[in-house]
Amino acid sequence: MKRLSDNICNEIGRLPDHVVYGSVSSIVGMLIEIEGAESALTIGDRCRLIGREGREVVCEVVGFRNNSAQLMPFGSLDGIGLGCRAELSLSNPVIFPDDSWKGRVINAFGEPVDGKGPLQSGPVAYRVHARPPNSHSRQRVGGKLDLGVRALNTFLTCCKGQRMGIFSGSGVGKSTVMSMMARNTDAEVSVIGLIGERGRETREFIEDDLGDEGMARSVVIVATSDEPPLMRRQAAYVTMAVSEYFRDQGAEVLCLMDSVTRFAMAQREISLSAGEPPASKGYTPSVFAELPRLLERAGPGAPGEGSITGLFTVLVEGDDHNEPVADAVRGILDGHVVLDRAIAERGRYPAINILRSVSRTMPDCNTDEENEVVSRARKLLATYEDMAELIRLGAYRRGSDAGIDEAIHYYPAIEEFLAQTIDQQTSLEACYERLREILDMTPGELQDQTSPPPAAPGPAPEQGFAPPGAGPAPATPGEPTLSPDTLSQLNSLNGS
Numbered sequence: 001m002k003r004l005s006d007n008i009c010n011e012i013g014r015l016p017d018h019v020v021y022g023s024v025s026s027i028v029g030m031l032i033e034i035e036g037a038e039s040a041l042t043i044g045d046r047c048r049l050i051g052r053e054g055r056e057v058v059c060e061v062v063g064f065r066n067n068s069a070q071l072m073p074f075g076s077l078d079g080i081g082l083g084c085r086a087e088l089s090l091s092n093p094v095i096f097p098d099d100s101w102k103g104r105v106i107n108a109f110g111e112p113v114d115g116k117g118p119l120q121s122g123p124v125a126y127r128v129h130a131r132p133p134n135s136h137s138r139q140r141v142g143g144k145l146d147l148g149v150r151a152l153n154t155f156l157t158c159c160k161g162q163r164m165g166i167f168s169g170s171g172v173g174k175s176t177v178m179s180m181m182a183r184n185t186d187a188e189v190s191v192i193g194l195i196g197e198r199g200r201e202t203r204e205f206i207e208d209d210l211g212d213e214g215m216a217r218s219v220v221i222v223a224t225s226d227e228p229p230l231m232r233r234q235a236a237y238v239t240m241a242v243s244e245y246f247r248d249q250g251a252e253v254l255c256l257m258d259s260v261t262r263f264a265m266a267q268r269e270i271s272l273s274a275g276e277p278p279a280s281k282g283y284t285p286s287v288f289a290e291l292p293r294l295l296e297r298a299g300p301g302a303p304g305e306g307s308i309t310g311l312f313t314v315l316v317e318g319d320d321h322n323e324p325v326a327d328a329v330r331g332i333l334d335g336h337v338v339l340d341r342a343i344a345e346r347g348r349y350p351a352i353n354i355l356r357s358v359s360r361t362m363p364d365c366n367t368d369e370e371n372e373v374v375s376r377a378r379k380l381l382a383t384y385e386d387m388a389e390l391i392r393l394g395a396y397r398r399g400s401d402a403g404i405d406e407a408i409h410y411y412p413a414i415e416e417f418l419a420q421t422i423d424q425q426t427s428l429e430a431c432y433e434r435l436r437e438i439l440d441m442t443p444g445e446l447q448d449q450t451s452p453p454p455a456a457p458g459p460a461p462e463q464g465f466a467p468p469g470a471g472p473a474p475a476t477p478g479e480p481t482l483s484p485d486t487l488s489q490l491n492s493l494n495g496s
């Protein structure tokens, strides 16, 4: 009862003291023009169109042209025609988040969609289109955040208040990595925006991936791919507004958004409809203006507040990591996690390509010892990847280069460490401990960086790294040795 009366009081408080209205003068596709109220409207205002049979359609002002305001609807335009009344219903749309929203699923208007009854409104209004806080009023990023995914915890450690992107082509595992983080993280609150994804995935994500335990500390905001672009865009803004509420309560918030690309696509649809010319791959300049405004809202709060750690998935079209949205998002965020189709194809999940991924806060948040473990593992991976083709072909002869032999020895164990099933969880400390054990490094002891790499442990030269029957090849110091067969093939290719 109290909830109901509080909600009614809040609603009454928001009622305007006068009504501004105009009428529909044109409808082209999803773009409606209204006349008569343009001088009272501003971009982002919300209007209500009243159809012939009393049906109401909520719209947002997206532009102005030739003395009329351009609106786009949040729903279907059935029943709306020329001359229909358009009322200004809300300047600066707001939501009233509350602690009791944890465990609930809401839509882009902040309304419940989980069938669990009405939501309690909080006392403070949060603007849906809020501006990011001033950079100088923010704290610096905090300590490490346990994301529960081994590869991220060790190689791409994320700090509280950091913003990271998860980049990959379609179907490489972005949503799965995100769900692993949502379930395994030690953040106090997770705010999860499912923007423009498939309707099927939403229910699976909530019931299977998050589970009851994850859901109890999460708020999920959903706008599926079939919803109008305004709903999809607004769901992303509402995700940030709810995160800001919990941050202001002093909580360490993990904000997960799947996906930023769908947000960019929604903005592209809106701005193209409003007549904005496309700039790059059909994306309009306003897409690239909106992206930092959205993503910068995540990050550390002011002193005394909590922080919003942001993890945003980015779909890279055609596996081209330089496509415009991926490029723009990579430039805004503090780190990027690249998922690689080739790694997924050989069955190692999560398919994180460690060598192409970066966490920009990482070296500073680790101890020297942790940095050393990670940089050694990275070096071993890099050495192996450089030679991978030759090793697989059997063209590299073991014993020719101590560094490569060492990489070959440790590579399978590092790969096994990086693989993680959806329901496994390892804590941050345990991750480093395990990696150190794998690399045979002693805890508490820094290795001398200048000393030569240790002699390759493991068995004596094996068949399989050299073609059977190949004689000993002359070794040049510092260079891997190729077998005579391979050398002759390469020479014949070069025409020598």
Ligand SMILES: Nc1ncnc2c1ncn2[C@@H]1O[C@H](COP(=O)(O)OP(=O)(O)OP(=O)(O)O)[C@@H](O)[C@H]1O
Pocket: 168, 169, 170, 171, 172, 173, 174, 175, 176, 177, 315, 349, 350, 420, 421, 422
């Ligand atoms: N950790 C994992 N373990 C096992 N299989 C996985 C894992 N991660 C992803 N997969 C496989 O990859 C498939 C696609 O994963 P997912 O839906 O997360 O990809 P996505 O990148 O989000 O795709 P889209 O771009 O289409 O949204 C899953 O259905 C599953 O078969």
Ligand SMILES: [Mg+2]
Pocket: 174, 175, 176, 197, 258
């Ligand atoms: Mg997905």
